[in-house]
Amino acid sequence: xxxxxxxxxxxxxxxxxxxxxxxxxxxxxxxxxxxxxxxxxxxxxxxxxxxxxxxxxxxxxxxxxxxxxxxxxxxxxxxxxxxxxxxxxxxxxxxxxxxxxxxxxxxxxxxxxxxxxxxxxxxxxxxxxxxxxxxxxxxxxxxxxxxxxxxxxxxxxxxxxxxxxxxxxxxxxxxxxxxxxxxxxxxxxxxxxxxxxxxxxxxxxxxxxxxxxxxxxxxxxxxxxxxxxxxxxxxxxxxxxxxxxxxxxxxxxxxxxxxxxxxxxxxxxxxxxxxxxxxxxxxxxxxxxxx
Amino acid sequence: xxxxxxxxxxxxxxxxxxxxxxxxxxxxxxxxxxxxxxxxxxxxxxxxxxxxxxxxxxxxxxxxxxxxxxxxxxxxxxxxxxxxxxxxxxxxxxxxxxxxxxxxxxxxxxxxxxxxxxxxxxxxxxxxxxxxxxxxxxxxxxxxxxxxxxxxxxxxxxxxxxxxxxxxxxxxxxxxxxxxxxxxxxxxxxxxxxxxxxxxxxxxxxxxxxxxxxxxxxxxxxxxxxxxxxxxxxxxxxxxxxxxxxxxxxxxxxxxxxxxxxxxxxxxxxxxxxxxxxxxxxxxxxxxxxxxxxxxxxxxxxxxxxxxxxxxx
Numbered sequence: 189x190x191x192x193x194x195x196x197x198x199x200x201x202x203x204x205x206x207x208x209x210x211x212x213x214x215x216x217x218x219x220x221x222x223x224x225x226x227x228x229x230x231x232x233x234x235x236x237x238x239x240x241x242x243x244x245x246x247x248x249x250x251x252x253x254x255x256x257x258x259x260x261x262x263x264x265x266x267x268x269x270x271x272x273x274x275x276x277x278x279x280x281x282x283x284x285x286x287x288x289x290x291x292x293x294x295x296x297x298x299x300x301x302x303x304x305x306x307x308x309x310x311x312x313x314x315x316x317x318x319x320x321x322x323x324x325x326x327x328x329x330x331x332x333x334x335x336x337x338x339x340x341x342x343x344x345x346x347x348x349x350x351x352x353x354x355x356x357x358x359x360x361x362x363x364x365x366x367x368x369x370x371x372x373x374x375x376x377x378x379x380x381x382x383x384x385x386x387x388x389x390x391x392x393x394x395x396x397x398x399x400x401x402x403x404x405x406x407x408x409x410x411x412x413x414x415x416x417x418x419x420x421x422x423x424x425x426x427x428x429x430x431x432x433x434x435x436x437x438x439x440x441x442x443x444x445x446x447x448x449x450x451x452x453x454x455x456x457x458x459x460x461x462x463x464x465x466x467x468x469x470x471x472x473x474x475x476x477x478x479x
Numbered sequence: 480x481x482x483x484x485x486x487x488x489x490x491x492x493x494x495x496x497x498x499x500x501x502x503x504x505x506x507x508x509x510x511x512x513x514x515x516x517x518x519x520x521x522x523x524x525x526x527x528x529x530x531x532x533x534x535x536x537x538x539x540x541x542x543x544x545x546x547x548x549x550x551x552x553x554x555x556x557x558x559x560x561x562x563x564x565x566x567x568x569x570x571x572x573x574x575x576x577x578x579x580x581x582x583x584x585x586x587x588x589x590x591x592x593x594x595x596x597x598x599x600x601x602x603x604x605x606x607x608x609x610x611x612x613x614x615x616x617x618x619x620x621x622x623x624x625x626x627x628x629x630x631x632x633x634x635x636x637x638x639x640x641x642x643x644x645x646x647x648x649x650x651x652x653x654x655x656x657x658x659x660x661x662x663x664x665x666x667x668x669x670x671x672x673x674x675x676x677x678x679x680x681x682x683x684x685x686x687x688x689x690x691x692x693x694x695x696x697x698x699x700x701x702x703x704x705x706x707x708x709x710x711x712x713x714x715x716x717x718x719x720x721x722x723x724x725x726x727x728x729x730x731x732x733x734x735x736x737x738x739x740x741x742x743x744x745x746x747x748x749x750x751x752x753x754x755x756x757x758x759x760x761x762x763x764x765x766x767x768x769x770x771x772x773x774x775x776x777x778x779x780x781x782x783x784x785x786x787x788x789x790x791x792x
Contacts, residue, residue, distance in 0.1 A: 316494065319497075323494055323769040323776075327734050329765075331750065332749075332765065336505065415622050416624065420738070442636055446636075449629070449632065450629075453621075453622065453629070456620075456625065457620050457621050457625075460620035461619075464619055
């Protein structure tokens with residue numbers, strides 16, 4: 189079956205398909221970055237099984253204890269086990285990252301498709317609004333939306349998602365403009381294929397690769413933004429653990445309990461770096477120019 | 480050239496106007512009566528009615544917007560509900576602080592990022608290259624507030640060399656001012672250095688592959704001359720553009736760093752505004768940030784045209 193398919197495809201197409209996946213798998217960045225991301229996803233899913241303690245249970249006999257055999261990462265100001273809280277904190281970070289990027293894509297990509305494909309006044313209206321949103325600083329925008337909506341994990345997702353949306357509009361629109369005048373689009377139009385179907389079946393597959401890369405990099409931004417909002421008190425409500433809130437609390441005990449500040453920070457850096465590595469790797473592997 | 484600048488301005492100004500409409504709209508969507516908010520503790524209906532008329536809150540939206548925008552054009556951003564000060568004065572006081580931080584951060588970024596990026600590109604695939612690349616990734620991934628906390632922990636708490644937070648005006652005491660701004664600009668500079676470095680490296684690698692570099696080498700030019708005259712001159716053009724753009728982001732984005740170090744700049748102003756529901760302040764800061772961002776965009780565009788003569792035509 190696969191052999192007949194391969195012979196039917198043009199040599200270029202037949203050659204490029206397996207090589208994209210192989211290039212992804214051969215890239216050290218994709219492997220390491222992907223590994224880090226998968227590790228954190230597993231940690232988040234199996235948090236109740238891995239965590240040595242209940243993340244929200246205070247222990248008044250173990251307040252601000254330095255890392256030890258009993259508490260590997262130490263304990264916080266309420267005697268809670270920091271390792272367990274870091275493990276459960278992965279849930280907030282990944283959930284916000286995933287949902288906010290999904291919101292950004294769900295709103296941004298269709299808008300970009302429409303702007304690029306329809307053109308004219310629609311394009312101008314969408315593009316100008318995108319420019320205006322992009323001119324506002326990302327984090328300030330997210331803070332303003334989060335404050336406007338009220339502090340909660342759910343609203344942090346929406347705020348970050350809206351703030352990250354314009355970049356997807358611009359990216360998709362640019363990609364659509366690049367393929368809009370290709371012969372196969374013109375052919376589909378001549379054959380009377382409906383516009384919506386052309387957009388989804390002919391244009392969309394061609395703009396997918398850069399969107400995947402952008403989505404990965406935006407996950408890194410979103411995880412950082414979640415930590416930032418939580419740090420400011422605009423994200424996950426206590427006592428539920430979030431790396432950003434943990435750092436906010438830790439700041440008050442810097443001199444007495446520096447370990448409280450160290451571990452959540454390492455967790456953020458590692459996860460964000462995982463997404464950045466993965467994004468870089470996918471970018472190299474999916475970039476058709478770089479052979 | 481002049482026409483080109485005009486054309487770019489013709490795009491930037493409507494964008495800024497659109498930002499102002501969105502910023503204005505956001506405030507109008509807020510629940511609650513702004514006249515009541517302005518009145519504060521005062522509950523006298525006459526006072527509230529007076530305020531409503533004074534701030535044209537009884538007028539149709541487009542007239543309110545027109546008056547608001549007209550005021551801003553003349554430098555009148557309204558009054559802060561929290562501090563009772565004119566917002567224009569607050570901006571005039573806080574903007575220089577943020578500009579100083581941003582410029583210092585950008586200097587640090589260029590001093591570290593440029594040479595690191597150039598060396599990494601010239602020695603592609605070596606240990607140096609990997610080291611620089613890893614530093615770049617780390618710089619991108621470190622949350623600024625965490626790096627700030629760690630620097631405070633090390634330099635202020637442990638070593639006691641620098642203050643852990645606060646701010647002194649440069650005109651009052653330049654040395655104290657530098658002591659207070661060094662750590663925050665280091666935090667901002669690290670992230671910026673990572674970005675500068677990554678762009679420099681990739682831009683240099685792109686240029687190194689070009690035919691004219693091969694020609695220059697084939698002519699028998701010394702490698703040093705090839706690098707300085709051909710590679711650097713072309714490879715650094717996008718870096719200049721990108722650095723200018725990033726300066727625009729720094730000018731508006733030092734929210735968390737200013738918060739951690741207690742620096743009374745633009746970023747802290749917006750956070751304070753958000754938390755005290757002082758939305759006129761938030762409006763003003765977002766609008767100013769967008770204006771600065773667009774201005775830096777414009778400067779980056781112009782610099783790009785000046786530096787790459789092919790586009791001047």
